[in-house]
Amino acid sequence: MESARAVSGGTKEVQVSFSFLNPLFWLGVLAVASPIYLHLRRKQPENLLRFAALRFLDDQPEPKQSPRRLRDLLLFALRVLALFLIISAFAWPFIRKANHIIVKESRVYIIDNSLSQQVEDGFVKARDRVANEFGKADRETQVAVVELTANPRVISGFSDSHDLAQQKVRQLQPSFQRGSYLAAFRQANSLLANSLGEKKKIIFLTDNQENQWNENLNTPPFLQDVEVEFPKPGTPSHGNAAVSDPRAQRIFLGEKSLVNFTVQLAHQGSIRSAKLSVRVNGQEVLSHQIDLTDKPENIIFQTQWEAEPSLQLRGEVALEVEGDALAGDNKTYFSLPPVQEGKVAVLAQSSFLKLALSPDIMRGQWATHVIDPTKIAEEVEAKNDAEVLCIESSYLQSTEARKLLWRYLSNARGVFLMVNRVTPLTKGFLKEIVFEILPEEARVGGSAKFQYIFANHPIFHPFTSPDYGNLMEINVIDPIRLRSKDAIPLIFSDKGEPVFFQNPKQPGKLYVSSFGFDRQQTSWPVHPTFIPFLDLCLQNARASDQTPTSFEPGDTYVQTFATNAGVSEVVLKNDKELSRTPVTNGKIQLRLPDQPGLYTLAYEGTSKSEKVIAINPSPKESQLAYVTKPSAIDTWTLPHSPPKNAAEQAKPGVDLSLSSIWQQRIWWWLLLAGLIGLACEAVLSNLKRRSA
Amino acid sequence: MSTPTLADRFDPHTLAMLEGLDFKARYVMEGFLTGLHESPFRGFSVEFSDYRNYQPGDDLRHLDWKLYARTDRLCIKRYMVETNARFYVVCDTSASMGYRGSRAWESKLGCARIVAAAMSWFLLKQNDAAGFVALNDKTDIPQFMRPSQSPAQFGAMLRALDGLKPAGGASLAKLLQHTTRLVHRRSVILFFSDLLEPSEEMELCFKQLRFHGHEVLVFQILDGDEIDFPFTESQLFEDLETGTRRQVSPASAREKYLQRFNAFMEGHRRLFDSLEIPYCVLRNDESPWKALALFLAERRKFK
Secondary structure (H helix, E strand, C coil): CCEEEEEECCCEEEEEECCCCCHHHHHHHHHHHHHHHHHHHHCCCCCEEEECCHHHHCCCCCCCCCCCCCCCHHHHHHHHHHHHHHHHHHHHHHHHHHHCCCCCEEEEEEEECCHHHHHHHHHHHHHHHHHHHHHHCCCCEEEEEEEECCCCEEEECCCCCHHHHHHHHHCCCCCCCCCCHHHHHHHHHHHHHCCCCCEEEEEEECCCEHHHHHHCCCCCCCECCEEEECCCCCCCCCCEEEEEEEEEEEEEECCEEEEEEEEEEEEECCCCEEEEEEEECCEEEEEEEEECCCCCCEEEEEEEEECCCCCCEEEEEEEEECCCCCHHHCEEEEEECCCCCEEEEEECCCHHHHHHCCHHHHCCCEEEEECCHHHHHHHHHHCCCCCEEEEEHHHHHCHHHHHHHHHHHHCCCEEEEECCCCCHHHHHHHHHCCCEECCHHHCCCCEEEEEEECCCCCCCHHHHCHHHCCHHHCEEECCCCEECCCCEEEEEECCCCEEEEEECCCCCCEEEECCCCCCCCECHHHCCCHHHHHHHHHHHHCCCCCCCCEECCCCEEEEECCCCCCCCEEEEECCCEEEEEECECCEEEEECCCCCEEEEEEEECCCCCCEEEEECCCHHHHCCCECCCCHHHHHHECCCCCCCCHHHHHCCCCCCCHHHHHHCHHHHHHHHHHHHHHHHHHHHHHHHHHHC | CCCCCCCCCCCHHHHHHCCCHHHHHHHHHHHHHCCCCCCCCCCCCCEEEEEEECCCCCCHHHECHHHHHHHCCCEEEEEECCCCCEEEEEECCCHHHHCCCCCCCCCHHHHHHHHHHHHHHHHHHCCCEEEEEEECCCCCCEEEEEEECCCHHHHHHHHHHHCCCCCCCCCHHHHHHHHHHHCCCCCEEEEEECCCCCCHHHHHHHHHHHHCCCEEEEEEEECHHHHHCCCCCCEEEEECCCCCEEEECHHHHHHHHHHHHHHHHHHHHHHHHHCCCCEEEEECCCCCHHHHHHHHHHHHHHC
16 A cells, blocks of 8 residues: 555645545445446346246256346345455555554643743743644654643644644643643543554653642552653742732721721742732722842731722732742732621620611611510511521520521521520530530630631631731630530630631531620620621621632633522623623533633623622742652652563564464454354355255 | 137237226126026025924924925925125235246236136125235235125225236245135135245145135146247246246257156146145136136035
8 A cells, every 4th residue: 555645735745545444445446346336237148038937947057157147235245345354354464564654652742831831931932842843743753732721631632733733832822820730641641542652752841840749749650651751950949929819808897898908928039029009999009019028938918998888899919029030920809799788687685796786886787687585486487587697595495496597507598606505405406506515514614715716717817907906805704615526616715615616517607606795704795806706707607609709710610590590691701701601500610711800700681790700820820949850750650561572672564473463453353354254144145045 | 600619709919908907807707708608697595405304492483384284294494505705816926927928918927817806806796705815025914805795895806916016936835824814714715826836835834724614726827838848949047036047958958847847737736636626727828718617616616
């Protein structure tokens, strides 16, 4: 078999190789066979008499010339097929020898397109290098390209033409994503597993970020007989400053509606100073020059400003730094939805709690409905639940109150339970919601101060700033000793007892304090942190949209809708519309853009307000620390398989020795199929003869 | 003017000129009947048969009181049971039935079609019920028509006969098996075939038909070429059913052919004699009177 060249477009030559698998070969065979078949079929012998009583002449000789008419197509087809298969089987080594191009090397380029690769145009250089490699690669080298992003993808496979692959690679643009090295290696390895090359190689064009390699050190080995090459040795450290993790929360202090904002500034290398500015809804709220000399590598900046509660806030933090190697992480975005007045039901005796939730204080934030203890049954009947229920455990003596609490929890609403008094009945009920009360003897009496607070929790995060008061000053007196295997303690007293919990196992959010809000049990109600805490606690307890508002580039956004929400489509837009995703089975799933920024999700078919989401690069990409020789590769690599027989390796091409034929599985299949065809033909013809 | 002989009343050219199986059938049957001295078109009634002695329990209505008065013997009158017989035309449609020699006035199947149609016409005239069985070569599904005395049945029979095409290989045994399966009540089977199929199964099927109480009339339709083997020139013969080919030199092969053919015919004759099946050979190059005569004679027995 030889290769033919067809001229395409007058200038380019396209090679077409002929083999048995080429459709043109079969078309040609068909074209040649058809007229012969038709000729034989239509040819009638002369001097033929069609006679009915030939059985009395069966002693007469058969005609010398066999009839040329095809009488039994099935038999004919079987014979032809059997002959063809057997001929193919014996011809296979020669066909392979003539047509087979020995692939010496299969090579997969992994182009790291994460944000950190933008340092010194690392990505652009890698991309151009791969594109040029395609031009150099000969027919004996297979080349594939994998792009390392949030979801590593194959840019061009081994079967793609080099021109097309080159074109695809040149079209790649730097991204702000972070991807897993391991996922990219797995993708490349699966490509190599189906490759023909005698030598398999992965060329990883990356900056060798240290935190990436350290992420998957314990992965079981999976690379076998694959050579890994890092053309770029570990890059020396650069100076870099980055802003990340912006958090904005609304705090109400008396008449003031404030926004508490924190952002993390990370710096490394030779960066000495930076200018940080915060812009919200187009207005600059902060501009600050920071001296970074001898400062820790990670600094949290906190600021606050007054903001209208009904306003949707769209903010941007920008960092101006000189000598920054990576500009892509100098901006970060955040959004804060407007305040929506919530509804809280109160079943408590605490006058402080009632006062704190009164319209004078919580107007515009919370509408309070104080449940009359004599009319709990009516409340249960009414089924007009608020968003959050604040209840003291002393009311749990009532069956109706317990029913009410269960209903709030099972309907995914919030409950703030203050365990101020314990009776055997309430004890049993608390056990039902997975809280155990330790015996009286184990109780450490007396007053205790708050000691350990889960500062990263949304309720307590603003209190990391001293502007809102010091939680450590709060006293609790003889708190009930609670223990739970499911609930997360958020506050511990200085006696080591957990006094405030969140139970995430219930459908609704449940917060439990081991004390009531009376002066006999705590000093909190008269502390300046009480009102902000109460507001934040209720805000967190209310059933709201649980989907996050901050993502990384290339992440997948998933949101589920209630069956009666009526949302038909979700539109993703910034200045212009980017995509439309129809809601299927009450759910949407969309891939977020690659560019950091603020994006709006609009819900079609409903009056539901828009949601603003922020896309920021991963802070890990800002850590420009590199390794020269990643040890993870050694962990991922399997021991080498035993080398092939030296004599076999020495033989070029395909030989016809018995052992080499034995190794060619296709040969056996062809031969077996041919023999099966012959057997079928023999059985069929025997049956025909018998029936005749 | 002298009375025309039977041979004079059948002219193949006249038959060929007639359009439609209907006319051809009437031409054949009426041509035949006009030559008979005794008309077969006679009325039927309940006819007295004989007497038997009275047995206690017999119905007194059948007691012959006049005979009792005359002879002082109590006798019961017995009647010939007058029933209209059911006839089935069973026609072989294998490819060999399509043969038509140079002297034949119609192919074997054509001949069978005309004779069967003629008999059907006669039977329906006589208020007998006529039905039909043939075998579709492609599907092996029998074509079955329930016997009926209705005048419309003749049209249906003609359509069925007209639709027969010679095709396929040996199928006699299958046809007879289907007939045995489909014909339940005692009937008369008019079987048209060239019987050029040596088959033990066929013999068994005829026996089964007889065992089920059916009367069978076999009309073996053969071409003059098959009986006389008049060929002179050496030529290539191809079997109509199997496609087998033989290079035949008639001069040397004729004697042996006739010997084997006659032995084969003798075998059939013996078989049908043993089974008491009336049998006649109908040549498609001669008038069909012989077959019709046999049919009429046998029909009388079945009344």
